[in-house]
Amino acid sequence: MEKIKIVTDSTADIPQGLAEELGITIVPLNVIFSNEESYEDGVTLKADDFYRYVKERNHIPSTSQPTPFQFEEVYRSLLEEDDTTIISIHISSKLSGTYQAATIAVQSLEAAESIHVVDSKRASYAIGIIVVELAILAREGKSSDEIRSRLNELLDDTQVYFMVDTLEYLQKNGRIGRASALLGSMLKIKPILSLTEEGEVYSFEKARGQKKATNRIIEVLQEQYGSEPIHVGISHAVNEEYAKEVLALLKEKFDIKSEVITTIGAVIGAHVGPGTVAISVSKAK
Structure with a gap:
């Protein structure tokens, strides 16, 4: 066999x-x-x-x-x-x-x-x-x-959106320029990051504050998945409480067949930094 x-x-x-x-x-x-x-x-x-x-x-x-x-x-x-x-x-x-x-x-x-x-x-x-x-x-x-x-x-059928707590790590890893990092930090801008079809990180949108960024991601996921059943994974970098809040919000809006909350490991953490929360979604059978 x-x-x-x-x-x-x-x-x-x-x-x-x-x-x-x-x-x-x-x-x-x-x-x-x-x-x-x-x-x-x-x-x-x-x-x-x-x-x-x-x-x-x-x-x-x-x-x-x-x-x-x-x-x-x-x-x-x-x-x-x-x-x-x-x-x-x-x-x-x-x-x-x-x-x-x-x-x-x-x-x-x-x-x-x-x-x-x-x-x-x-x-x-x-x-x-x-x-x-x-x-x-x-x-x-x-x-x-x-x-x-x-x-x-x-x-x-799988999508991911990241919210970073600080732009410092992205800047030091060459994802954004120093001036953009400084301005974003001053204005409390939360970039919503995602991945292109080729697998490169890009700035999907910007929001002022974490809750607005989260709500925008949920809106986008509703447009993409509607009422279809989904699997959800929330990964976080020492931000478990907010990861739980995000999952609770998703449960109100979606037909979730399975859920996982997990910690972002050291390699990804070195590029996005502590405080990051990522939402991964795939269509369920």
């Missing part, structure tokens, strides 16, 4: 317990504070510790993707079982070299035809919401063809 293994990376921000329950393999990216201080996202550096380090040191670290060798090791271990197919889904190639590293790893394996590497063109739980559904299908015994068909639907 065909065995389907689902692989992703740590930027999917899937809660550890959920990943373990569904048998999802997570390859960690790296967080680098200095030449002598590097950590594996979610493995040797948990999200809470990351945000505490950033606050204590007043330093925004850099990040790096896994090596092809790391992917090769993961794939080889999963392929030890006969009749295994791997579906490996990763952060947008416009944001990281992770997808490229996974692709290089596959080329060195004899069983390359059994591994399907996918550029999600997404980040954070907008990847996770897709991966979790595919892992559930795999657990239910669906075939690789059925799972890949559903994957294509999800890639078309």
Whole structure:
């Protein structure tokens, strides 16, 4: 019988317990504070510790993707079982070299035809919401063809919107200019960020204040999904209380089939900063 293994990376921000329950393999990216201080996202550096380090040191670290060798090791271990197919889904190639590293790893394996590497063109739980559904299908015994068909639907039907608490991280990572960051902070502007079809971050709209930004996102989601049943994921960077408020607002407006509140990990957190809240939505079957 065909065995389907689902692989992703740590930027999917899937809660550890959920990943373990569904048998999802997570390859960690790296967080680098200095030449002598590097950590594996979610493995040797948990999200809470990351945000505490950033606050204590007043330093925004850099990040790096896994090596092809790391992917090769993961794939080889999963392929030890006969009749295994791997579906490996990763952060947008416009944001990281992770997808490229996974692709290089596959080329060195004899069983390359059994591994399907996918550029999600997404980040954070907008990847996770897709991966979790595919892992559930795999657990239910669906075939690789059925799972890949559903994957294509999800890639078309999943949206994400971010609200950042400060523009400092975006500016330091080259997403916006210094003048825009300063002006936005002074005016308490909350940019609503999303991802293009190609997987690049862009400013969808701007709102003055978090509540106005949230209400605008809900309006846009109503236009996109209407009364259709949906899956929802709220990911946050040390902003759990507001994440819960956002979920409560969504429950008033939508037919929600499943919900997850999760913490934004160190790699995505290094680019968006503490206080960020992201809303990921996909159509439910």
